[in-house]
Amino acid sequence: MFTVKKADYVFWAFMFLMTLLQLSDDLSFLGGVLFSLAITLTLRIHVRYVINRLAKRYLNSESSIKFILYALFASVITAVILTFEGCLIVGAIPSERLVMPNDMLSLFFGMLMVSILISGGSYSIELFKQNVESEKLHQELKNSVLENEIDNLRTQLSPHFTFNILNNLQFLIRKDKEEALELLSRYSKILQYYVYESQNKWIKLDDEISFLKHYFELEKDRSGEDLEISFQCNIAENHLMIIPFLLSTFIENAFKHVSDFADKTNYIHLHIYLENENNLFLKIENTANSASDNKKTKGVGLKYVKKRLDLSYPGNYSLDIKREENKYRAELQINLNT
Incomplete structure (x- = not known):
């Protein structure tokens, strides 16, 4: 040198x-x-x-x-x-x-x-x-401030995620024993992953996708048969890294605010895929009661996910959220090579 x-x-x-x-x-x-x-x-x-x-x-x-x-x-x-x-x-x-x-x-x-x-x-x-x-x-001071803010966001997401888990335990109690044990087993895998991986700044994309599948299936079982649910995942094995629990926020938000129309089909459609080896796309759409109600019931999850994207992927992501009459759609694109 x-x-x-x-x-x-x-x-x-x-x-x-x-x-x-x-x-x-x-x-x-x-x-x-x-x-x-x-x-x-x-x-x-x-x-x-x-x-x-x-x-x-x-x-x-x-x-x-x-x-x-x-x-x-x-x-x-x-x-x-x-x-x-x-x-x-x-x-x-x-x-x-x-x-x-x-x-x-x-x-x-x-x-x-x-x-x-x-x-x-x-x-x-x-x-x-x-x-x-x-x-x-x-620059060192700026990076230190950013790291502190990211850590702060992670600690804020921790009780938010845990609150959702505890809230769902009411559903488990009403189930029969065998199905309850199966769901508790899924919960244990999710919580185990959450406890260990939430402390890391970066995790493997494959691990995050595996977590999403467990979490999506759990929410799907909890939601019952009146909800039309689809999950497409077109991601080959890779070595990409991502910040933990970024994508699950969109799933939480969809299940939390999905509509409950009695005379219409309620649905959640999720599609995750890669383009050009490092561009990750997530598209999720769900029915919603109304645009105004959805704004009123909006939780803290999306607010935190936007901050985390700004801090971890500045200038290397796009997030498009659209609220229409009886419909909610979110499209996220991230360049994971940065």
């Missing part, structure tokens, strides 16, 4: 090579290498122990003028040091020509420009790094 530390080494190695290339016409190879090393090391100290500290101190403050003044002053000092280093290196090598005052002045201004450019570049890099860190922190 190309880390920030490696990038720093690469930059200063590049700085050394570029400086050596620039000095090759005026100095011998030995003089060029020594002076390039002096320039590179001095500028690195200038950036690391002066400019970076100034940047961190004044980056978020309104005193940007102070940073500019301090950075200019530090650049002048660094340019003076580099000029003297150049004179010492040239003077120490007999083969180099004598340094004249005009050469020192020209060298000073050249080193000053380099110091200022390096200082400005370092400030920009520190500003960029802080923006990246700030964005990362903001």
Whole structure:
């Protein structure tokens, strides 16, 4: 992995090579290498122990003028040091020509420009790094808030589901023993699945579909023969994951608000299927007494399922709920690859 530390080494190695290339016409190879090393090391100290500290101190403050003044002053000092280093290196090598005052002045201004450019570049890099860190922190905080909200929704769904289970126990008591035992066995499977899987953030889609089949059959037996019920499931074996108990809410809602017309056929039709390997579709339709009554009796389930979809599949789902006269229809599509 190309880390920030490696990038720093690469930059200063590049700085050394570029400086050596620039000095090759005026100095011998030995003089060029020594002076390039002096320039590179001095500028690195200038950036690391002066400019970076100034940047961190004044980056978020309104005193940007102070940073500019301090950075200019530090650049002048660094340019003076580099000029003297150049004179010492040239003077120490007999083969180099004598340094004249005009050469020192020209060298000073050249080193000053380099110091200022390096200082400005370092400030920009520190500003960029802080923006990246700030964005990362903001995203982590956002994710933490989302996770807390999702956990909160799961805890709210828990008593809601349990309430529906306990409410249905009245039906079991009225049944004969054999059928009651069969229904209790189904309840135990559902509750066992619910207790263990509700703690997970993601579960296998196959497990969720299996749970839906048990739950649908249970509600079908409880509803009696006056209700026309169909469940189509066209999902091959797969490795897709989904948030737990998302789909069962629509089934709960359908059985809870299905109509009780004496002169009409009451029905619940459910169809679940996959398209393009990862697009899950759920379509459920049921008769309802009226659009206005259905709105009045609407429970908390659909409100929570919309929040969970927004948090877990932002921008990757569509939910269409239509309430018509004597009819209620919900169509859900989710991209499960996200």
